[in-house]
Amino acid sequence: MNGELLGRIGSPADVKALDPAELPQLCADIRSTLVTYGKAHGGHIGSNLGVVELTVALHRVFDSPRDRIVFDVSHQSYVHKMLTGRAQAYLDPDRYDEVTGFTNPEESEHDQFVLGHTGTSISLACGLAKTRDMMGDLNGGSGIGNVIAVIGDGSLSSAIAFEGLNNAAEQGGNLIIIVNDNEMSIAEDFGGMYGPLARLRESGGTAEPNLFHAFGLDYRYVEDGNNVAALVEVLEQVKDIDHPIVLHVHTLKGLGLDAEDAAAGLVEGRCEANHWQDPLSAADRLPGARKYYGEMAMRALEERFATEPGLVVISPATPGSNGITRAFRERAGAHYVDTGIAEEHAVAFASGIAKAGGRPALATSATFFQRTYDQLQQELALNRTPATLLVFGAGISDADNTHSGAFDIAMMSNIPNLVCLAPTSGEEFLRMLAWSTSAENHDPVVIRVPGDMILDGEREGHYPAFRADECPESFTFIGQRSDLPTPPAPDCPWNRYRISHLGSEVALIGLGDAYRIAEQVAAELTWDPKNPIDATLIDPRRYDALDYRTLDAIAAGHRIVVTIEDGQLDGGWGEKITAYYASLPSLSRDRQTHYRATITPQHVLNFGADKEFTDRVPMERLHDRYDLAPGRIVDRIRTALASGR
Amino acid sequence: MNGELLGRIGSPADVKALDPAELPQLCADIRSTLVTYGKAHGGHIGSNLGVVELTVALHRVFDSPRDRIVFDVSHQSYVHKMLTGRAQAYLDPDRYDEVTGFTNPEESEHDQFVLGHTGTSISLACGLAKTRDMMGDLNGGSGIGNVIAVIGDGSLSSAIAFEGLNNAAEQGGNLIIIVNDNEMSIAEDFGGMYGPLARLRESGGTAEPNLFHAFGLDYRYVEDGNNVAALVEVLEQVKDIDHPIVLHVHTLKGLGLDAEDAAAGLVEGRCEANHWQDPLSAADRLPGARKYYGEMAMRALEERFATEPGLVVISPATPGSNGITRAFRERAGAHYVDTGIAEEHAVAFASGIAKAGGRPALATSATFFQRTYDQLQQELALNRTPATLLVFGAGISDADNTHSGAFDIAMMSNIPNLVCLAPTSGEEFLRMLAWSTSAENHDPVVIRVPGDMILDGEREGHYPAFRADECPESFTFIGQRSDLPTPPAPDCPWNRYRISHLGSEVALIGLGDAYRIAEQVAAELTWDPKNPIDATLIDPRRYDALDYRTLDAIAAGHRIVVTIEDGQLDGGWGEKITAYYASLPSLSRDRQTHYRATITPQHVLNFGADKEFTDRVPMERLHDRYDLAPGRIVDRIRTALASGR
Structure with missing residues (x-):
């Protein structure tokens, strides 16, 4: 029995x-x-x-x-x-x-x-x-x-x-x-x-x-x-x-x-399907974000293989989970390389390809990029070779503690010369990928592949509501621009934040998947009939460098600036915005030509994950623990507004 | 010819x-x-x-x-x-x-x-x-x-x-x-x-x-x-x-x-001395901080070998530059392991030793710890094994761009469960090492070995002016303590900042080697006869977690809090202090039992390195570029004081 x-x-x-x-x-x-x-x-x-x-x-x-x-x-x-x-x-x-x-x-x-x-x-x-x-x-x-x-x-x-x-x-x-x-x-x-x-x-x-x-x-x-x-x-x-x-x-x-x-x-025997058994895979279920956006990216690259011999997709042994299907691999031929479980080789290999004029795109999980930190820093960033890194499975999740996606922002965005992008729609993801793998780009580029929050939004027909071409790219919010010199970060088409909606009092900046949370917070802030708040909503898209001009502009018109990110706060993205505002009034003269007393927001609030390992904790509990549920964010914003200073 | x-x-x-x-x-x-x-x-x-x-x-x-x-x-x-x-x-x-x-x-x-x-x-x-x-x-x-x-x-x-x-x-x-x-x-x-x-x-x-x-x-x-x-x-x-x-x-x-x-x-032939030729080595020159503190650490560990069989020093092929002399290695016998140039093995090996009850101490350069980031995170931090990592050559330097020591704080201190310590004297370094390699300690510990700024101070007889036992460990500055729950960071004897001098208006917190800069700033702030400032001087010693109680206490008595660190600001230590103060007034109720309107300083200023690779740039130029020269810091402090808010 x-x-x-x-x-x-x-x-x-x-x-x-x-x-x-x-x-x-x-x-x-x-x-x-x-x-x-x-x-x-x-x-x-x-x-x-x-x-x-x-x-x-x-x-x-x-x-x-x-x-x-x-x-x-x-x-x-x-x-x-x-x-x-x-x-x-x-x-x-x-x-x-x-x-x-x-x-x-x-x-x-x-x-x-x-x-x-x-x-x-x-x-x-x-x-x-x-x-x-x-x-x-x-x-x-x-x-x-x-x-x-x-x-x-x-x-x-x-x-x-x-x-x-x-x-x-x-x-x-x-x-x-x-x-x-x-x-x-x-x-x-x-x-x-x-x-x-x-x-x-x-x-x-x-x-x-x-x-x-x-x-x-x-x-x-x-x-x-x-x-x-x-x-x-x-x-x-x-x-x-x-x-x-x-x-x-x-x-x-x-x-x-x-x-x-x-x-x-x-499935029995020596085949790929044998590695991970998913009882739901046979069910009539829509694919998750990893496979969905992965397949989308591969389709876009594949169209170019015939005319771009140097375009190469690299996977360190984990193709299937990132939408790199067997059928694609067979069609791709030499345009696809599985390096085995060898992330270090994969990144240095990509740097070599890029150095010689090719355009490599390397796809793996956020957690596995940890395995090649030194190559990210030395072979890619120091050498400024234009490889594209597709980061799958990034963000807070209910995964095992061995496979957390909460650490990639702190790990990658603090490395000089790595352009880090977080698209908020499939369309924008493809635009970023097209640019990063083109001859226009001269630097290593990290693209944080959208997750299920974005995909759910797209499936609801919610996106693409905020298309870049509808947005005031060169928008200057109030008064003069800062002439703070541009930091030494590399140039890219997404240097400026996109202001999706212009409101007042509160500015919400939501990075990548967390942009959806920012949207929900914006909606909830309007709900109190006695004190509805029409918040400004911003999609930063780039997270290795700050858009100082937009940050300067919104500082004057908003009492509170809120950052929301889908990852660890410590060493992450939002703290840089807080630190930027904090340092403003006293930058020494040759580091700015700022007008003397720049207005800064009264409060800058950062939302994101605590610094901890989590093991299969349900998302709802994590969002609750981290104050990431929209209602909690609204509460903290209203508390801060009430506190004055 | x-x-x-x-x-x-x-x-x-x-x-x-x-x-x-x-x-x-x-x-x-x-x-x-x-x-x-x-x-x-x-x-x-x-x-x-x-x-x-x-x-x-x-x-x-x-x-x-x-x-x-x-x-x-x-x-x-x-x-x-x-x-x-x-x-x-x-x-x-x-x-x-x-x-x-x-x-x-x-x-x-x-x-x-x-x-x-x-x-x-x-x-x-x-x-x-x-x-x-x-x-x-x-x-x-x-x-x-x-x-x-x-x-x-x-x-x-x-x-x-x-x-x-x-x-x-x-x-x-x-x-x-x-x-x-x-x-x-x-x-x-x-x-x-x-x-x-x-x-x-x-x-x-x-x-x-x-x-x-x-x-x-x-x-x-x-x-x-x-x-x-x-x-x-x-x-x-x-x-x-x-x-x-x-x-x-x-x-x-x-x-x-x-x-x-x-x-x-x-030196000719197949011997260690052949690797790096230093024309000054034969000169009657005092050893630099790496060798000085490295030898000091090895002496302290060696005394315990006879009674502590599980005490093991590990070097991934770079013993000499870190004061692990040939004579020491020969005396150490099985207590010393050279793994070859294999940092990944070295860290996982250390985790295994610690798991089994041994106490490993692994010594290498800040830049080479990059090569084993995933083991730091998974094998050490996730598993909470009590290995000690001795980080040599950390900090801003005039080194080649391939060997920068400016990145280790951002890389290591954002990993959960890694206790990160920055001693400001040889004596304190040895105390930290003794604790981290003792049975008292249950977590992986990073010790940022003091650099030449500290050593110069010790040689001038300047240290140990600020001995821990002279300092008010449990000092509470003003009024009530915050009851903010302790974050999930591991416990250690250096949870509290050391207040070396109690002044007013400006609080200077200088981490590790940068503590010496903070001291110089404190001195220069007294120089203006019309407006001398008696600044408070703080040695934080631990940089993976904040001492919220001291930060709360100084907030009320000081208009400006200044952090100074010897490494990259982005993702580093000082920004965490800025972000902590910024988030204070609005933390939701079950994340604090704080009194409602906590006083925060008017300004928090972070000093440290820009996010960039530098290649053999003289230290003086770097300090100038980063506003790290004491005079520049004084200027910015006085500018901020004048700006009010």
Whole structure:
């Protein structure tokens, strides 16, 4: 029966207590539980189906938490969770949300780290092993036994994974690196190492060149990575080993799914669809903003491929979620490059393309751009090469704490020379993309791809209500312009804020997706019949530099200036506006030719996210916590108006 | 005669025009020029002496700038500069400062990129080659011929270098990756790959495992990497090759130096001293802040090694410049780990050590912490592991644009959960280090190691004038405290600002090294006999979170609050104080229990660096440009006081 044996597993000790003959039954139980769970809840089902036997064997042979297992990225840790006291979270649909999709020490002592970005497991494991060896050895006082890293073949292409491999052999001591080779990254593996890796599989682990040998590591191959008895035997042999070893295990992603499962949206085997199972994907549902705007961007670029040979789309292994469909990739040919999970290479590669006269557009998630900060700063910004970075999944969200989109504004917009744009409609997004990938542009450009708030607005027919060509670009609000010299930021067509509506008393500036919040605040401010406020509404569009002229102009006509952004306030965009106004009256003479006593607003209020990690917190609660609900913003504006000064 | 033949080389065409028999003489000329230059000017002389023949051969065989040469890190590009129209900058002492120490497209069309961080050359070269191939081929319309990356064996250990190797074979097409193997990183090479690499050298390139083969790359070995005729021959054979190849060239760092040069501070061969030649190092000069405080920290940690087995110092290949001396390393044994140039591994490794109960302290430059941003955020901050990061070389400086220390505050202090501390004396630095590496601390801690402004003060006997134990820690300035809830930032002993002097009207808050500027401003404010100002002086010490209580307290007693920081204003520390005051009157009720109309200062002024890259600009000019000279700050304060509001 589905889950019967699994339901009796309360801890790894129960796995050890089973008769060897029961292990295949436990695996079957886990597999059917995963399939049921996948159909109803979704998740990284494919990778977990591939490591059922490996995980059972690990907990059969090793003694967690004394022996430490570090799962790379940890999206393949569902089976591990089932075997370490959390089976009910997969068996009981009412409890599906009790566990996260990644390892989490707050859930269990069997989980070492919160992980969601690839490639770090070997380095983390080296650290655990180092402390063990400093405090004794396998049997010493550290309380740490074997240290095991489990890393997929796709993750192996990440920068830090190589650094980890290179450090492991030199460190020495007990360390077991299990390479879970299912012949897939998120999409296909990409890289020169995968040919030799395939020949290793074909030769039963005997062929040279052997990448792991080249890093000075001991190596062993296990062909039948979905045979629990075989795995138990090998793991028993490497247990307590006195030096680092790579155990190369050949598994099948999505093993056990059948045609019926396929109908429910679960796909067996080595294919891209296997990576992430979404039970709603088969439903007649409109695509979310990521795919919608991603496909829109790809269509626009594709039209130009025939006449612009240097136009290249780059994806570090995550095409599907950003609307870079398989069909597009096939049509694009050499105009599309999947670098594997290698964001650093992707950005430096883009800089090289741009330097030589090409026009690259690199698409990935806000959270994954973190992985290449130094290339953003050095290879792109310092060298001022005209690459376009499409930032997907940016903004406050109910995502896992490993994948937050709340940090990209603070991270990217403080790097000199990076032009950062936040379109508020699909049309404007395409205009920005067309410019950034054209010969007109000479600088690296970040485009924060619109999110669901904008898309919802467009679907409601709300947009494009505020088209740039209807707006007073060169508008000067009141009196003279500031002659404050333009800062050294690069030039672009979106240097000036767009004033969508001209009111008085309160000026609302809403960046990107938060522009929709500003609109709602503007509407609500009119609601109080005794004291309706006709607020000015501004769409800044560019967030790496300020439009000083518009800021000067509105200062005189408005008592309160409000900034709203969809990201962390600390180090973000709104604080720069506050600081600008605060510094105005005293700028020294050769830094301004300002009239002496510039009028500044009485209050500048910044709205955005707190500086914190959030883990799957519903959006409504976040907006409440951050005072981002329009009603809260209205309250604070009215409080400030009442406070005077 | 020294430099005679070199002096006749105006461009690569002149190298091609020489008789083959003259090439060794040209090499000798270059070598003696480098030695003379090194004695007088200093620089990366060792690596350049190693690539004299390689660089001459490259310009003999290839056709730069049509053929593109990308030098990794580019500190070995002096010879290239000599052969591409810039020989006089090395021959004529009056012109030594005409060129930078790195490649720079603004200097010459023969330079591809501004580079100073390791490992990116292969990825950049892939980008150049990609555009070439998209626009035709070697003989097509792109104007780009052969693409050549020159990378050292030490750089090969960096994350992105592996990503580049892995992508190169898959990309295909002409690409020549020259591995300049001088058997050294900055200090010794570190990593499991260097054993197999040594066996490759010993076997004349025939041994397996071959790392480059494992990445699917063609490979060729050249033992005599300092024989120009041999190199010319091999390069002619690989020129116009139709697929990527690794040319593994064995060279000798510092070749040609002798005992006399050693007396002048130039050291031959494969040793750490060879990496950076400083003509002043032999002089009777006091060490700078990096080495001074670095050695101080290492001494303090070393005393604890015998009783604290989990205490580990980590350096990603840059020990010497941060006071981690060879003698210390030898005594430290397993308490010291050099990870190679592998900052990502270093941070994740530190997180693992801390997770297991050890206490790691990781030391590197502010600019190199950029290379591991994602690990700072995910592995350290999200996981709240108590590692200590010692940030050396932070702050505005006259350094190259590739090595600026002006960006670390904006980069690190906006990451949740990272406790960021800026000590203003050596004594306080040691107290912070003792706490952060103790069992008391449960969070990752950044310590911005004091710079030369602090050290100069200490040497003048100026410090420790403001010792923490003399200061009113729990001081409440005026009236009631704010009951604003503490933000979710981690706790630490430096949550409260230290009020060094209590005055009125103007409050000066100077962070870290900038505290010394604040002191000078305080002094100058008293100078005007008609209107002397007795300013309050505050040492904040912690910069990832604000001390709201002190900020509230000083607001009522001071018309102007001034923040001064040694780094970029945008996204930095001072703007947070401005934004805090700006938001005060209107915080919604459940986000404060503040008294209704909090008094805020009339003006908050932020002083710090503009958002820009600066390249070897003298400090005085930078302080002038940024209004950071004490006199300028005084002017702006008096202007603001006069402006009223």
